[in-house]
Amino acid sequence: MNLILLAWKNIRHQWLDTLLGVLLLAFGLGTISMLILIEKQSSEQFNRNIKDIDMVLGAKGSPLQLILANVYHVDAPTGNIKIRDAKQVIYNPTVAMAIPLAYGDNFQQWRIVGTDSNYAQHYAMKLREGVAFKEEYDANIGADVAKATGLKLGDTFLSTHGLDQTENDEEHAHHHAYRVVGIFEKSGSVIDRLILTPLETIWHAHVYSEPASTEIEESNDSTNSPPPMIKKGPMMMLRPAKAMAPSPNDNKEVTAYLIKSRMAMAQMILPNLIKETNMQLAFTAIEVNRLSQNFGLGMDTVKAVAWVIIGLSFFSIFISLFNSLKKRKYELALMRSMGASPFKVFALIITESLLLVSTGIIFSWLFSRIGLSILSHQLNNSFHYTMNVKDFSIQEVYLTIAALLFGVIAALAPAINAYKMDISKTLAHE
Amino acid sequence: MLTTKELQYQYPKGKKIDFPDFSLQQGETGLLLGESGSGKTTLLHILSGLRAPTAGVVQYDNTNLYQLSSGQRDAFRGKNMGLIFQTPAFIQSLSVLENLMAPLYLNHQLQDQHKAKHLLEKVGLYHKINQRPFQLSIGEQQRVSIIRAVIQSPQLIFADEPTSALDDKNAHQVIELLLNISAENKASLLVVTHDHRWSSFISKTIRL
Numbered sequence: 094m095n096l097i098l099l100a101w102k103n104i105r106h107q108w109l110d111t112l113l114g115v116l117l118l119a120f121g122l123g124t125i126s127m128l129i130l131i132e133k134q135s136s137e138q139f140n141r142n143i144k145d146i147d148m149v150l151g152a153k154g155s156p157l158q159l160i161l162a163n164v165y166h167v168d169a170p171t172g173n174i175k176i177r178d179a180k181q182v183i184y185n186p187t188v189a190m191a192i193p194l195a196y197g198d199n200f201q202q203w204r205i206v207g208t209d210s211n212y213a214q215h216y217a218m219k220l221r222e223g224v225a226f227k228e229e230y231d232a233n234i235g236a237d238v239a240k241a242t243g244l245k246l247g248d249t250f251l252s253t254h255g256l257d258q259t260e261n262d263e264e265h266a267h268h269h270a271y272r273v274v275g276i277f278e279k280s281g282s283v284i285d286r287l288i289l290t291p292l293e294t295i296w297h298a299h300v301y302s303e304p305a306s307t308e309i310e311e312s313n314d315s316t317n318s319p320p321p322m323i324k325k326g327p328m329m330m331l332r333p334a335k336a337m338a339p340s341p342n343d344n345k346e347v348t349a350y351l352i353k354s355r356m357a358m359a360q361m362i363l364p365n366l367i368k369e370t371n372m373q374l375a376f377t378a379i380e381v382n383r384l385s386q387n388f389g390l391g392m393d394t395v396k397a398v399a400w401v402i403i404g405l406s407f408f409s410i411f412i413s414l415f416n417s418l419k420k421r422k423y424e425l426a427l428m429r430s431m432g433a434s435p436f437k438v439f440a441l442i443i444t445e446s447l448l449l450v451s452t453g454i455i456f457s458w459l460f461s462r463i464g465l466s467i468l469s470h471q472l473n474n475s476f477h478y479t480m481n482v483k484d485f486s487i488q489e490v491y492l493t494i495a496a497l498l499f500g501v502i503a504a505l506a507p508a509i510n511a512y513k514m515d516i517s518k519t520l521a522h523e
Numbered sequence: 524m525l526t527t528k529e530l531q532y533q534y535p536k537g538k539k540i541d542f543p544d545f546s547l548q549q550g551e552t553g554l555l556l557g558e559s560g561s562g563k564t565t566l567l568h569i570l571s572g573l574r575a576p577t578a579g580v581v582q583y584d585n586t587n588l589y590q591l592s593s594g595q596r597d598a599f600r601g602k603n604m605g606l607i608f609q610t611p612a613f614i615q616s617l618s619v620l621e622n623l624m625a626p627l628y629l630n631h632q633l634q635d636q637h638k639a640k641h642l643l644e645k646v647g648l649y650h651k652i653n654q655r656p657f658q659l660s661i662g663e664q665q666r667v668s669i670i671r672a673v674i675q676s677p678q679l680i681f682a683d684e685p686t687s688a689l690d691d692k693n694a695h696q697v698i699e700l701l702l703n704i705s706a707e708n709k710a711s712l713l714v715v716t717h718d719h720r721w722s723s724f725i726s727k728t729i730r731l
Binding site: 105106 | 550564565568571573574581593594597598601606608612613614615616617621624625626628629630634671
């Protein structure tokens, strides 16, 4: 026998009295713990995907939607823009980088995105196998796509029109097969969940149905190629007249350009260039900040409720310890009569409280992981986003320490009462 | 072994009691007799260090009990005294055997189960070893509480009305057990009672 075993047996003996307190504590701590992990992981995801992208150029609509759709690929796009219109922004000297994105099709609900090689380079993607796409209908698939669809190198597949139709939606299926030429390593970025293909594929599959060979031939001429990424460097400070010249692709459309500016002034200059167009520039910092604030407000509300529950749980533990003290007063006096020091009785009550809190902590860990797992499942179904259930935050350690500390505080009054107990009077029932 | 001198106790809102001086030698048994309210239990608590007297001395060999600090008194009681109460009381969350081990744990002694098992066997309660105290009859509970009182071989056993709640059959069993077990342990036994069934077993009496 030892103090912990004795305390544990006492708790087990009157488990019904303490159950509510432990459950409340587990629920409160579990909620806080889950929110900590959601905040941590969503913040990591946001930062990883936003990676140096300052602006998104796209069709008018909600700027937040434009960013969610094109940076995180969790929302529908606002529409398409003509390359001709976009040129005045993407070739502006204040722009350091512009990555074109065009999409509207899916394979088994995984987005197919037409782009150029710079998109993968921007996220430092590495191919696990195969090569980078080169020809129309070549596809480089993200690691999550490969895992979920089972697509392998050399496999072919048909796309479906739209972003959320299933493969069985024959009516909207395209009839030109894609071929998997490369599979990316897992990166933790949005590309894990995308199928990348040359821009020309998307144009070919949709309204721009010029023969592929023509475009490939044309692409040999740099003036006819899709708007390229503007490389960094002093030479590009000047607007390249050749790039601004009319090209056969001018009338083609893209969904958006991901833009990195060369200088802060870009944020003032660029919006003025598109005032009279159907385009908009959404600033990632502003929109993400707004999203975080809204998201944070909701999180704060849930957190506040969870803290109230935790407070109630400690009150409940305090009450149950006090009630238990009343019931066991004679028992504790008996222990004292057998030689237990006042400190031992004090320590017993504190240990019981710590064991109750520890039980609550263990259950809270289970609750938070189960909650996170359910959330992850829902996110995966809706957006192909997942949460790491095995993740751990240092804040959870602080939370655990704080909970144990509060456990000691909740037990202090009953423990002091036990410490000061008059054994003789108690044993004599005076 | 145990000597008292000019013991006096003043109740906070009541009478003052002067207790007679007496002594108890090692292995000796004595009866503390008195009417209800005469202060028998109070004296027992004073003798066992649970309640400090207003005046007087409680001496165990060379140890003056009330010159010890509170903590030292607890430890002294734990090591040298075994207490038996009128209503058997136990730690309800523990089994019979665990309750018998509790004094050893509380006094930082080796928790050897052999003696407890042997004594339980002797009183015919070995089969109840893993039961909870509330599953035993009152008579059985009192026998277990006697075993608990002697589990760490104390020099003194104090029993407060140990048979008053028992019928004749159980009372005789408990009386015989207490006398035998204290004799085997060479412990002094002081029984506080107004139960006449004891008088034929113990000749030394202290009257209040």
